[in-house]
Amino acid sequence: MSSTLISQPATAPARRADTLNVFITGASSGIGMALAQHYAGLGATLGLVARRAEPLLAFRDHYAGACETYAVDVRDADALAQAATDFISKHGVPDIVIGNAGVSRGTLTAIKEDSTAFAAVMAINVQGLVHTFQPFISAMQQRGQGQLVGIASVAGIRGLPGAGAYSASKAAAIAYLESLRIEMLPHGIAVTTIAPGYIRTPMTDINTYPMPFLMDVDVAASKFAQAIAARKRFVVIPWQMGWVARLLRVLPCWLWDGLMRRAPHKARIDVE
Numbered sequence: 001m002s003s004t005l006i007s008q009p010a011t012a013p014a015r016r017a018d019t020l021n022v023f024i025t026g027a028s029s030g031i032g033m034a035l036a037q038h039y040a041g042l043g044a045t046l047g048l049v050a051r052r053a054e055p056l057l058a059f060r061d062h063y064a065g066a067c068e069t070y071a072v073d074v075r076d077a078d079a080l081a082q083a084a085t086d087f088i089s090k091h092g093v094p095d096i097v098i099g100n101a102g103v104s105r106g107t108l109t110a111i112k113e114d115s116t117a118f119a120a121v122m123a124i125n126v127q128g129l130v131h132t133f134q135p136f137i138s139a140m141q142q143r144g145q146g147q148l149v150g151i152a153s154v155a156g157i158r159g160l161p162g163a164g165a166y167s168a169s170k171a172a173a174i175a176y177l178e179s180l181r182i183e184m185l186p187h188g189i190a191v192t193t194i195a196p197g198y199i200r201t202p203m204t205d206i207n208t209y210p211m212p213f214l215m216d217v218d219v220a221a222s223k224f225a226q227a228i229a230a231r232k233r234f235v236v237i238p239w240q241m242g243w244v245a246r247l248l249r250v251l252p253c254w255l256w257d258g259l260m261r262r263a264p265h266k267a268r269i270d271v272e
Helices: 029-039 053-062 075-090 113-142 166-185 217-229 240-251 254-260
Strands: 021-025 044-051 067-071 096-099 146-151 189-197 234-237
Touching: 021 029, 021 075, 021 113, 029 044, 029 053, 029 075, 029 217, 044 075, 053 067, 067 075, 075 113, 096 113, 113 146, 113 166, 113 189, 146 166, 146 217, 166 234, 189 217, 217 234, 234 240
Parallel strands: 021 044, 021 096, 044 067, 096 146, 146 189, 189 234
Antiparallel strands: none
């Protein structure tokens, strides 16, 4: 990862927002739904993916523009590839593909039963990104442009106690997206990594501890879209959390260990 948390945008031809094709995973609630609503407001053509079909269908019924919905689990590479093929056949290659699907839960390595949760979190948060992007890359390369966006987290910068699976998955996502960004440079494809702090969503509603700089999801979606439009390489949102992230990266281990020794743990819940 570069030494700065907000980097310079890559150059690309401008395109009117109302002609954009945008493909989003994890679109049934939270950040994904807020992003869908944001791009719908711009008149974009949407491809929306989530495990739950009902919220996607309800969104499509209320959206006047073109919108394709796919009830798909991002762990299912074949189903995602079929969704990508269908979307491309109907609307062409997406301008923006946003890998947003993700899960979070408290995990403890000492508890044997949590091994299943570790596997699920890693499969959804990391492998799910691969499954999301892979079906579109060849077509984007042929076109010579496109943008892949991965939603990571500030939690991927330092390991949080009680959230080993989530922190590890987001650290892996950040590293993966950086590798992908460099791989895509010769092909004119931008890769944007967004590392949110605390965003008010169903994922954070279960947290019982203070969440500094908590941001409403619609405000977050607008700021995410601004970073995407600017083709940022790596950005932390909100900006206050960006400064916290800078500090986290340079704290010595002994100090981090002391600060986190009595930190509250995320609730342990089932992950399907």
